[in-house]
Amino acid sequence: MTKASERNAARIAARRAREGYNVFSRLPAxxxxxxxxxxxFLQLGGGLSIVEWRTLWDLHEVGPMTxxxxxxxxxxxxxxxSRALPAMARKGYxxxxxxxxxxxxxxxxxxPAGRAAYDCAAPVMARRRAALRxxxxxxxxxxxxxxxxxxxxxxxxxxxxxxxEESAK
Amino acid sequence: MTKASERNAARIAARRAREGYNVFSRLPAxxxxxxxxxxxFLQLGGGLSIVEWRTLWDLHEVGPMTxxxxxxxxxxxxxxxSRALPAMARKGYxxxxxxxxxxxxxxxxxxPAGRAAYDCAAPVMARRRAALRxxxxxxxxxxxxxxxxxxxxxxxxxxxxxxxEESAK
DNA sequence: AAATATTACGTGACAAGTCATATAATTTCT
DNA sequence: AGAAATTATATGACTTGTCACGTAATATTT
Numbered sequence: 001m002t003k004a005s006e007r008n009a010a011r012i013a014a015r016r017a018r019e020g021y022n023v024f025s026r027l028p029a030x031x032x033x034x035x036x037x038x039x040x041f042l043q044l045g046g047g048l049s050i051v052e053w054r055t056l057w058d059l060h061e062v063g064p065m066t067x068x069x070x071x072x073x074x075x076x077x078x079x080x081x082s083r084a085l086p087a088m089a090r091k092g093y094x095x096x097x098x099x100x101x102x103x104x105x106x107x108x109x110x111x112p113a114g115r116a117a118y119d120c121a122a123p124v125m126a127r128r129r130a131a132l133r134x135x136x137x138x139x140x141x142x143x144x145x146x147x148x149x150x151x152x153x154x155x156x157x158x159x160x161x162x163x164x165e166e167s168a169k
Numbered sequence: 170m171t172k173a174s175e176r177n178a179a180r181i182a183a184r185r186a187r188e189g190y191n192v193f194s195r196l197p198a199x200x201x202x203x204x205x206x207x208x209x210f211l212q213l214g215g216g217l218s219i220v221e222w223r224t225l226w227d228l229h230e231v232g233p234m235t236x237x238x239x240x241x242x243x244x245x246x247x248x249x250x251s252r253a254l255p256a257m258a259r260k261g262y263x264x265x266x267x268x269x270x271x272x273x274x275x276x277x278x279x280x281p282a283g284r285a286a287y288d289c290a291a292p293v294m295a296r297r298r299a300a301l302r303x304x305x306x307x308x309x310x311x312x313x314x315x316x317x318x319x320x321x322x323x324x325x326x327x328x329x330x331x332x333x334e335e336s337a338k
Numbered sequence: 339a340a341a342t343a344t345t346a347c348g349t350g351a352c353a354a355g356t357c358a359t360a361t362a363a364t365t366t367c368t
Numbered sequence: 369a370g371a372a373a374t375t376a377t378a379t380g381a382c383t384t385g386t387c388a389c390g391t392a393a394t395a396t397t398t
Contacts, residue, residue, distance in 0.1 A: 008231075008232070008234070011231045011232070012231055012234060012238050012241065012242060014231075015227060015230055015231045015242050016241060016242045016244075019242060019243075020314065021310065021311075021314055022298070023301070023310065023313060023314065023317070024203060024207065024297075024298070024301075025223070025243070025244070026244075026314065026317050027199065027200050027203050027317075028200065028204070028244070028245065029244035029245065029321070030196065030200075030317050030320060030321050030324070031196050031197065031199075031200040032245075033321055033324040033325060034193060034196050034320075034324050035197070036324075037324045037328065038193065040328045041328060044328065044332075054194070058184060061184055062177075062180045062181055062183075062184045063177070063180070065177070065181065069181050072181065072185060073181060073184050073185045073188060074188075074194070075185075075188075075194070075195070075197070075198035076197065076198065076201075124332070127331070127332060128193075128331065129191070129193070131323070131331045132192070132193075132323060135319065135323050136316075136319070136320075140316070141190065141192065142190075143312070143316075144192060144316045144320075145189065145190055145192065145195065147305075147309070147312075147313045147316065148192070148195050148196075148199050150304065150305070151199060151203075151305075151313075152198070152199050152202055154300070154301060154304050155199070155202040155203050155205075155206045156202060159206065159209045159210060159213065162296070162297065162300045163213075163293070163296060
């Protein structure tokens, strides 16, 4: 039994190691860890959720915007914001008003409570980014981001095209 | 109005571009795109979900394992598997049995329907990986994975430590 | 041998995303 | 001007992932 389970443990370790070079499999864990760490920092910085933090940050940096604009900056589906914003308005973080010029749009603006929450979270989050810069040089970040760009481009190419080009070889 | 909204559009574009260099903000979108593409491929390859595919692949490669082992290979929480497996067993993809030697463990094994589903999905997924290799050289993948390793290490350092080291500077 | 600690698994509660589809407002085309 | 297409938002349904906590089985210590 010991011999068999040892052999098995070795195979499992080998499999895990091999999958370590598969970017597709690595991504979920890395993302989950990033999200989890972000949540911990935000907990110390006043208890905002990730979506709330991103939204307040963006609104603080660029001023009032539509939901579409927010989702474009955050590279996320608009429905995520569409769902999160009413609760944020209820907490007094933001105000939402229909645009006079274009009745389809909703203009979102940071409100006093949102500004306060931002001021509380911002230093902690800034320190997080600073800590990352201590581990990665600016050049390395540029290379890393370049990989993400290329990878994302690959991910956006239509599936049929990927399959077709492959079989055409 | 045009002037103001143009200025605003420029600010939004600038913000989006700037955030493009923030690895923390890029990750969610890249991961979401990867997942989404993966789901599309799997749809063409018989309709497995991502968790199902990963699990069948692992079981096919290394043989019967415990839930813990599966979650270790997949770098995911055991609860994810714990929840997914009963449905997979119901579909006949896997069998689950209590380990005789250690009554806490559940041994998961691929079953005929699971083998069939694997055989159906595997070629499509292999082509996906091959397509990636056409865009990234082996060396580039190694560098990319190296970045992921280092980033993940950063993400696993305790929050207090990150904050302390920073303020100690 | 009994008490204590650890480990494996299950499960509830939640966050962050997606996609598809519906509706209302605005633009564009004829 | 009216019809048709586009755009912004809302909402339902779903997947992937976490963490916390409970329970049962095993391992360790005294």
